[in-house]
Amino acid sequence: MSALTFDLVRRMPLRPSEQRTTFVVLTGTAGPSGEVTITIGTVPRRAVLVAAGLPEGSITHPDATKQGLIAVDERTELTVGGVTAILRQNRRSIGKKGRGISIRLGERDYTYLSVAPCEEELRDSERGALVRQNSPLGSSKAGFAVQAAADTTDLALALLLQGADRTCLTITQAAVSGVLSFLQSGKGDI
Template sequence: MSGFTFELVPQNPPGAERKTVFLLLAGTAGPYGDVLLRITRYPEEATLIAEGLPQGSISHPDNPGEGLIAVDVQTRLTIGGVGAIISQKRRALRKEDRGYGISLGDRHYTYLRLDAGEEELRESERGAVVRQRGPYRGSRIVMAALPAADATDLALAIVLQAADTTQLTVPGMIVSSVMSIFNNGQGNV
């Protein structure tokens, strides 16, 4: 398949859902059709709804507040009914080493921050499969599915738009660690 670019645009949740939905992102993912990523407040969970892609979700049992989903070893991530195992070298200084390691069945991914605020999903055998610019709260996210990407790669990349990725940079890690001390008195371990 050749690569393509698409946008995920924030939407206003329908009236009854305004109290329960934190963020709603919608777009058309090229040949895979319409996609919707719904991030709910309580319970805090993000769910991918797309007819052309595997179903996916991400949640955290102890997410400390309303917003994007915290990512650590307790994060629950599933794509197409397969649970993922997530790891990260939180004390690493190089951006290549700070990426999230994601094992999804027999696939092994790294999700990392590039220069200029872009993020990239890499699969161990095929290399880069999806890149994205953004997200900036309240604005659109531009995603590029590279030629090597398949439906599972794209579903994973879209679901990861609900993840809190501040830990992917050293400054983000420092700010997050300091803020966690003030959040219920618990440090980031």
């Protein structure tokens, strides 16, 4: 795959029937992969990737009591192209590199981590950085920079992770998210 950049735009559901089942939809055109849509549902809690030039994929979590982005823990199931990934995250690490999400997809080992404020990156243990995502605070757009070493599976994985709750990638995000969660629901999510 050649190097490319593209944007995904956040769209909130407009119709009442769609609002009951959909949390948010991300859409855009990913170069030769064509039109990309990531639908993050509330019932069931599932994010689904639909793109003609990319492998099918989804990320789900069995907890039906929460809404929003899909939580990342040992019960999260992520599938790309029919292969189920194993996800792990060290929430006790102080450094950004230690707090990344470790992903084992078939024979590939990835890490998804925060590399700078508002920037996240999907890295492969052998090929290095593959996809970088930039999402400025308050923006409805997320920019993606895909490296030449990335293939369609790598891009599909990076796009699916946009449906995951990535607030624990830094200590600051985890603390703010935990406090806000406690204030909103009376239960902390740290």
